Every structure is written in structure tokens, then in C-alpha cells.
Amino acid sequence: MPSRRNFLAAALAAPSILDAIPPVRASAARPVPAPVPQSAPSWPDDSDPAFWDRIRDQFYFPRSEAFFNTGTIGAVPRFVLERVIDDMRLVEATVARWDYTERTDNSISGYSPALPIRVKLGKLVNADASELALIQNATMGMNMLASGIELKAGDEIITTDREHPGGVCGWQMRAKRDGAVWKHITMPQPANDPEEIVRLFEAQITPRTRVLAFPHIISPTVVVMPAKRLVALAHDHNCLAIIDGAHAVGQIDLNLHDLGCDAYFSSPHKWLLAPPGNGMLFIRADRQDLFWTTLCSSEWDDHKSGMYRFMQYGTGNASLQVGLDAALDFHFRIGPDRVRKRIRFLADRLRSGLQQIPGASINSPVNPEMCGAMTVYSVRGVHGSDLEETMWERRRLRPRSMGDPLGVRHSCHIYNSEPEVDAALEIVSDLAKQHA
Numbered sequence: 001m002p003s004r005r006n007f008l009a010a011a012l013a014a015p016s017i018l019d020a021i022p023p024v025r026a027s028a029a030r031p032v033p034a035p036v037p038q039s040a041p042s043w044p045d046d047s048d049p050a051f052w053d054r055i056r057d058q059f060y061f062p063r064s065e066a067f068f069n070t071g072t073i074g075a076v077p078r079f080v081l082e083r084v085i086d087d088m089r090l091v092e093a094t095v096a097r098w099d100y101t102e103r104t105d106n107s108i109s110g111y112s113p114a115l116p117i118r119v120k121l122g123k124l125v126n127a128d129a130s131e132l133a134l135i136q137n138a139t140m141g142m143n144m145l146a147s148g149i150e151l152k153a154g155d156e157i158i159t160t161d162r163e164h165p166g167g168v169c170g171w172q173m174r175a176k177r178d179g180a181v182w183k184h185i186t187m188p189q190p191a192n193d194p195e196e197i198v199r200l201f202e203a204q205i206t207p208r209t210r211v212l213a214f215p216h217i218i219s220p221t222v223v224v225m226p227a228k229r230l231v232a233l234a235h236d237h238n239c240l241a242i243i244d245g246a247h248a249v250g251q252i253d254l255n256l257h258d259l260g261c262d263a264y265f266s267s268p269h270k271w272l273l274a275p276p277g278n279g280m281l282f283i284r285a286d287r288q289d290l291f292w293t294t295l296c297s298s299e300w301d302d303h304k305s306g307m308y309r310f311m312q313y314g315t316g317n318a319s320l321q322v323g324l325d326a327a328l329d330f331h332f333r334i335g336p337d338r339v340r341k342r343i344r345f346l347a348d349r350l351r352s353g354l355q356q357i358p359g360a361s362i363n364s365p366v367n368p369e370m371c372g373a374m375t376v377y378s379v380r381g382v383h384g385s386d387l388e389e390t391m392w393e394r395r396r397l398r399p400r401s402m403g404d405p406l407g408v409r410h411s412c413h414i415y416n417s418e419p420e421v422d423a424a425l426e427i428v429s430d431l432a433k434q435h436a
């Protein structure tokens with residue numbers, strides 16, 4: 001029987017793709033993506049620190065540094081980055097052999113449907129591959145939707161007042177360009193009552209409202225929104241529900257068919273730990289014809305191939321999509337449930353520690369239904385950027401400042417540990433005493 005450590009190492013080790021460069025081949029073909037790996041039922045419980053310690057080996061940044069800023073960008077595992085680099089080498093080593101006869105062998109991503117990767121991604125988010133486009137990031141998804149939908153002067157779009165620019169600016173552009181009306185609700189701060197958020201949206205809806213566009217997880221205040229209830233509200237009023245899921249894929253359980261939204265976009269380079277340059281755009285099969293494609297190349301008007309018409313962005317680096325495929329493998333091999341439980345466990349440890357410290361405030365939800373793996377907190381009398389800097393100076397911990405009065409946003413992922421969370425709590429406690 002392999003030892004636990006060896007088992008995991010073997011499970012995560014990929015055969016070198018360079019070994020696959022053939023001496024003689026009719027055409028240079030990428031290895032076909034592996035089917036979705038099942039997580040091993042015999043793996044140790046997620047409370048076993050040795051298991052997570054082994055996972056930590058998958059990351060390049062030194063063990064003396066704690067990375068708590070997945071909310072901005074995830075750290076890419078070795079398993080993933082090495083597959084990207086190997087694939088780029090393969091492309092360069094075989095560039096003369098590509099005969100461009102088979103679309104799936106294309107080394108250029110903007111001309112390839114990349115169907116096996118979309119199938120694998122669909123298994124994670126419960127969507128059909130034909131409902132998913134691989135794009136470059138959430139901003140691109142938001143823009144494709146906002147620019148692609150027909151809107152007349154006076155048509156209303158309702159968002160929150162806590163949007164990331166990459167989730168909202170396309171709607172603002174439509175307001176300026178076409179006379180559409182961009183409105184927003186004022187989010188409660190902190191937000192702990194899902195019904196209150198639904199009521200706030202409902203109060204803004206008029207007969208001219210066409211779209212409710214909201215984040216699944218809010219960027220600066222990390223609220224996990226009552227997305228399913230907001231989708232139902234939108235549909236009750238004949239509006240579309242469009243969700244900015246930049247933070248959701250890989251952080252929380254996501255079932256797009258169950259959620260029922262009309263469209264959804266995400267940045268898998270955050271919580272799924274895919275290399276930057278990977279985005280996901282979902283449009284429900286029966287809503288796709290409501291959206292024009294706005295980045296057009298040869299297949300722009302092909303309505304029979306589902307979301308492929310939204311992947312017509314010209315030459316891109318297909319090795320990055322190989323990285324998305326590898327990130328999905330990595331995630332599935334550890335197990336989506338195991339990842340979610342672990343990151344939630346670390347975040348809950350942080351939240352309950354903060355609640356014991358007089359002078360520290362949690363400025364993000366504490367209602368378990370609205371919490372994920374991120375927490376926003378402050379220390380009385382300490383600016384967010386000073387808190388971030390102190391964490392780095394004293395213990396090499398890297399959360400991200402959200403400024404005053406929010407404090408820092410602290411993201412927990414599988415590369416974090418209990419001692420790292422406890423080190424942050426010690427610093428908070430110390431600063432709170434100093435500023436009492």
C-alpha cells in the first residue's frame with residue numbers, strides 16, 4: 001500500500017508532457033484532456049494536518065510567507081503551472097507540425113471550442129458544455145453580456161452599490177451610450193439578513209426594469225448573496241438575473257442549473273487556482289439568443305454550437321486553457337467538498353478568534369448562510385493599510401487592505417494553515433491592546 005504522502009504525491013504527479021513529443025507524428029496533437037478524476041475515498045480526513053501540509057508543497061511561495069489574498073488572485077499549484085509551461089514548450093517544439101486540419105488540435109485558443117475542458121468545467125458548476133464559454137476573465141464576461149443585450153432608453157438595470165468595476169462598468173456604459181438607467185441598492189453594512197437584501201432589490205423594481213445584476217460574493221465586503229432568492233425575484237418580475245461569480249467558482253458550492261440564473265461569469269484564476277487569463281461565461285441554453293456576440297470572428301453567428309460563438313476572440317494562448325484543465329483536475333483530485341470544508345474551517349477559525357478580541361470588528365457577515373472563505377475586519381484606531389503592513393512586517397502574512405473603515409480582507413485557501421490564522425489573530429490582539 002502506498003503511504004499517505006506518496007499516494008498524494010503520485011496522485012498529483014503528471015507525466016511529463018514533453019515525453020509525449022513524438023519522433024514521428026502525422027500531426028501535433030495535444031494530449032486529450034483526462035476525464036474528470038474521482039477523489040480517492042481512502043484519503044485521510046480533512047482534519048489531518050499532514051494531508052494539508054502535503055498540499056502546501058504544491059505551491060511555489062515560501063513556507064515562511066502566508067498568502068491570504070486569494071480574493072485578488074489565487075496562487076497556482078505546481079501541478080498546474082508545470083502543465084502550462086510543458087504545453088507551451090510542446091507548442092514551440094512542434095510548431096512546424098501543426099497542420100490545422102483538426103480544430104481540437106489547434107494551438108490557438110480563440111479558434112478552438114475546447115470542448116473537453118468545457119465539459120469538465122460543466123461538471124463542477126452543473127452546466128452543459130454548450131452553455132459555457134471559456135473566455136479570459138470576469139470583466140470580459142460582464143462586458144459581453146452588458147454589450148450583447150438589447151436595451152432601449154429607459155430600460156433599467158439594478159445592481160448593488162458594492163460592485164467591482166469588472167462587474168458593473170459595462171452597465172454604466174450602456175446607460176451613457178443608450179440612455180438605459182443604471183440603479184443600485186445600498187447594501188446594509190454589515191449584511192447579515194438575506195431577506196433584507198431581497199427586499200431592497202424588490203423596492204427598486206419598476207415595470208421598466210430589465211436586469212438584476214449582482215455579485216454572488218461581493219468583492220469589498222465579501223457578502224455571499226442570497227443568489228437563488230434574487231434570481232426568483234428577477235423572474236417573478238420578468239427580469240433577467242445576471243450574476244458576477246468572480247469569487248464563487250472554487251470557493252462555494254455552485255450549481256448553475258439549480259440557481260436558475262440567466263447568465264453567470266467568473267474568474268477561475270481566483271479560487272479555482274487556474275492561471276490568470278482564464279474566464280468562464282455561462283448563458284442558459286434558452287436565453288442565449290437574447291445576447292449578441294460582441295467579439296466577432298468566423299463563428300460569431302453560429303447559434304447551433306451554443307456558447308462557442310462567445311469564444312471568437314482571435315489568437316489566444318491555448319496553454320492557459322490547459323492550465324484551467326489542470327486546475328480542474330487538481331480541484332477534483334482533492335475533492336470539491338474537501339476544499340470547501342477546509343477553507344470554511346480556516347475562515348470560521350479566524351472569525352471566531354476575532355470575535356474574542358475587544359477592539360477588533362468583523363465588517364463582513366457572521367451569519368453562516370452569508371459567509372464564505374473571506375472575512376473583512378478592522379482594529380479600532382488602525383487603518384487597513386497599516387494593519388496589512390504590520391501583518392507583513394511582523395510575520396510575513398499577506399491579507400489585503402480594503403482601506404478605512406473596512407480594514408483588511410482576509411482570504412483563506414488550501415495553502416493556509418491553522419498556525420497562520422492564529423498568527424494573524426495574535427497580531428490583531430496585540431494591536432487592539434496597543435490602541436485600547
Ligand SMILES: Cc1ncc(COP(=O)(O)O)c(C=O)c1O
Binds near residue numbers: 071139140166244
Ligand atoms: C466581484 C468581482 N467582479 C469582477 C472582478 C473582475 O475580475 P477580473 O479582473 O478577473 O476580470 C473582480 C476582481 O476582483 C471581482 O472581485
